[in-house]
Amino acid sequence: MRTTREEKQKTSQRIVEGAARLVRERGIEATSVADVMSAAGLTHGGFYRHFEDKDALMVAALEAAFAERLAALDERFDAGTPAEAVAGYQAEYLHDGHVTARAIACPLPLLGGDVGRAGDTLKATYGASVRQLIDSLERGMPGSPEERRAQAVRRIAMLVGAVTLARASDPETGRMILAACRE
Amino acid sequence: MRTTREEKQKTSQRIVEGAARLVRERGIEATSVADVMSAAGLTHGGFYRHFEDKDALMVAALEAAFAERLAALDERFDAGTPAEAVAGYQAEYLHDGHVTARAIACPLPLLGGDVGRAGDTLKATYGASVRQLIDSLERGMPGSPEERRAQAVRRIAMLVGAVTLARASDPETGRMILAACRE
DNA sequence: TGTACATCAGTGAACGCGCGTTCACTGATGTAC
């Protein structure tokens, strides 16, 4: 039953990608190792040939989910002016599609609460993701260099807060929140 | 072992108050009925004399946690000008003490993710809380009536986002986020 | 007001279930010669 090194690596990738989707849909606690493995077409026993424990998988899943999002933002920066990139990112972020499609949405609002209660490793990964997003977004903010950084942080905070509130509210309240934050 | 109607009501209150603390510290899934009952000095079996199920308790706990916070905000409005009330609320919200003391902190960032994955009843309760907070805060915002409402929503979104991000990040990143949002 | 009975708050054992993790096993891959 042993497989190639190459195949093993692909399997690891499949596990992480499935976990990155499932954890965004269900949260950390409700994402079981067995479900992740079965999403990758495997049985649960083999999990520990790929990861030390569930926590290590969650770190990899958060990194993968965030990398996806950051790549999409980088494409916006390549395609237009920095200001356009930020405006487009914000519009998509506050759009109903992003709020609804949790499996492929930004992990910051989806997992913020969960990671806040988790261990230092996961928090370090989350914090590093936030810093990367700040570094990207500040390129498209107006003002002096120091102002831009603080403005990027406040912008991200508003986006994350708006989506968090909209998802946790009844649909009508949710739509009202998103509309108000679109300006 | 039957107790007075009056005592039963006090017991219910004690259960809800304990649940309101525990759920903010641990999240919905990690808050067990047995732990809540034992925090109230009871055993788990009696829980169903007070609540239909765990979900009903969570609704009551979210309402209680939010009522606490709204009462504190109302006191600020009674004590000074509306603008001062909002400024004081925001300063306390972004202060390290509020970020750390989860058991008595604002439930919106703490439970946003959890409620986003929960049922309609819990979402309706959460949405009603958000609307109450908007109604309170907009009294202290500048600008025309319509502008004030949208501004209150954006302000709340930024506060909730900032605290969510700060809690889920490593301490250094967390402090940086809070500092940037304090302006 | 007193009495007899019904109600029910609270207890603690028990239920079925899903969880993370471990383990003996398999057979194909990797490696040493």
Place this chain on the structure above:
DNA sequence: TGTACATCAGTGAACGCGCGTTCACTGATGTAC
């Protein structure tokens, strides 16, 4: 290049555990007369 052996990816049963919920039971409270 070919062969013999070691490694290990993946399987599926099993582990101990905690979960939400149910239930028979208790004895004090509530109620009907």
